[in-house]
Amino acid sequence: MAHSDNLSRRLLGALDRDDAINLLRAAIGRESITGNEANFVALLEDEMRARKIDAVHRADFLPGRPNIHGERKGGGGGKRLLFIGHTDTVHVNGWRDYWSGTEREDPFGAPIIDGSIWGRGAGDLKAGICSALAALSLLDRAGIRLKGDVAFAFVGDEESGEPGTGISAGVKAYVAEIEAGAVARPDFTVYVEPTQLAIFTAQIGFLIADIAITGKSAYFGVPELGKDALKASHAVMSALWRHSDELSARAEHDLVGKGFLLITGLTGGGFIAVPEECKLSLIRKLLPGEPLDAAAQEMEAVIRDAIADPEIRVDISYPAGRDHPLGGSAAEIDRNLSDVALLAQSVSDAMSGRGEIKGAPFWSESPFFVNRLGIPAVYCAPGNISNCHTFQEHVEIEEYLAGVMAFATFMARYCGTEN
Template sequence: MTDRADGLQERFLQALDREVAIDLLRGAIGRNSVTGNEANFVAYLEEQMRLRGIDAVQKADFLPGRPNIWGERKGKSAGKRLLFIGHTDTVHVEGWREHWAGTEREDPFSGPIIDGQIWGRGAGDLKAGICTALAALSLLDRAGVTLGGDVAFAFVGDEESGEPGTGISAGIKDYVGRIETGEIERPDFVVYVEPTRLSVYPAQIGFFIADITITGKSAYFGVPELGRDALKASHAVMSALWRHSEDVSTRASHDLIGRSFLLITGLQGGGFIAVPEECKLSLIRKLLPGESLDTAASELETVIRGAIADPEIGVEISYPAGRDHALGGTAAEIATDLPEVTMLSEAVSGAMQGRGIIEGAPFWSETPFFINRLGIPAVYCAPGDIRNCHTFEERVETEEYLAGIVAFATFMTRYCGVTD
């Protein structure tokens, strides 16, 4: 432990009911909540929040039949307001049963414990984080600790992409809109419980996805001069895009999240014994804090159009993944030396040796809605390893999850204060 001067962390370690905490997470995994089906998990969360004495539990649909849920534990004296937030939806489970057929991992929603790890879809991304926050509140009660400030909880849908017509952060857009109107009280600090292996992420990448359609004119293979080769034009475009990626990567480097780049993720075209008439490219562009999405997209379009020499070749570019920006998701960061960042890092390192490291998020999630839109400092921190999420290997280390509960309870007390 890095700091047990107040004795609270030791009390939490002694008071933690491991079995109850593990059952909470296994129950969460057992609720199928693939994007669009958030209500199934929200029903479980409502039950668990009320059992834990969370006040003013409320639900509201951000889209028909797709609810958010939120509530709070009011403090007993003046203090800061802390929010724990995470998304309720998970990615799909297609192929999971076939991959694990005949093993104890076969059911993606059974939450088996194997070699000290809890398996299942959503185990890491991010039901472990949600359950860590809720179990930490229970731990405060078991240890006889009463907070001075408020702890709020919010669980929102539609964060994951992949299901048709979903994955545009509709849930958090609705939630922060309620903060802006004053319906929901504004927090002073936010912990978004994406999996970080209990590191603390005060910075994250931005991104946009671009789908590019290049259209020429088909012609019989024996007379290619009568056509306009979309595949050849696509080759020129890809070469130009790779050069552009090298250029943007040299412009700047961020201490926590590295350099910008773009990655071509898909190519589709041709199919007949003829000059290809249409090709489609897809790419994703990584951005650093301070980089403008609009400027980056404008540069991209200039590169693409400049690579096509034939004026009869057509180009259409679309941006299908708008989040907190019409074109994509903005990058975000807060100062690494903010007192609350240090406080959370120390609480985590005290609960589990080697954790609580300050790092950057290699993913995009929803803290920019707080940092960039509302001006509220936010970080990511939770058990789970993003590298095995969205795969057939999704799981979370049991001891990491339990340590996270102690860490979150410790942080709640140090940030919000306690009453006698």
């Protein structure tokens, strides 16, 4: 770790490595696959109260599925900072078989191996949640009292792998509390998705579309009596691939790259007859500034123009609404904001070479703050997104501890200190 000022040295001297590591291992040990968030929230409630976070409030966003939030009130005169993250993780199907007979066999065992902590949720995103909580305790151990408030919110239903879940129900409920005035509005938000301690000021948007193409079946010997849905789907896919090429050539964002469209699934046919129905699935990546409605309308026009026969029906649905009925909006804040620079400097002070400004190649829930509430939000936390959702999920301990240092430093600098 590299440290540049008295605050960093003071915090480093007060850092309790064992407390921070034990907290993360305990968090991983609480299985919280989407739908079972309450198992992890129970631990968070105990930890938040033990770490003297005030006004801890737990409430179900859906039956049996709670959010939890609280705050540390400052002495007054400082800004309000929010750390938020999701409590749910993806499934562990196949994990035990993959690691059978090794230290990693239990996906919730949180073993320490070669300087890293392993397990489901380690990076996505329990390291981020634990970094924020441990950072507050670090300030307390260092005897640093804040002027501004630090708020914490941990919400469920962000992941989308379990049936009937993954519509951001948790953050919708929390944002509604802010809008209603039940929770104070933050001045700046850090969403603790794993970034390897980079600062993500922009993120992609997306829409997922399911397309059903319905023709008319006919005996294979008289195909002229049918309407071939599979043949029509070929024309649609060809048109969509051309559309994707046009999107990629249209614009490129320096942090999140080019837009495109990816066909992700195809089912159809199966009988010795003219196939009557074919189904396609696709995902469309959007860049900041691209409206979801316009993207969907453009895509639908491409699909319908590709089918010349008016007797072939096309039905299009959007099953993955998030902050928008059709999907998830792209988001971006000014990367030159002084708040962003302050966070980047705090990260760089904690770990040399980190704190770079980048863009998120994923969608998560910052648009609820950036687009809906008009509150600047970034992603920043320890963990590598490339190993999340895989059997390789782990977090390097030194990066995690640097996250604790960085968040504590940022809390002090952003909120101001009384002493």
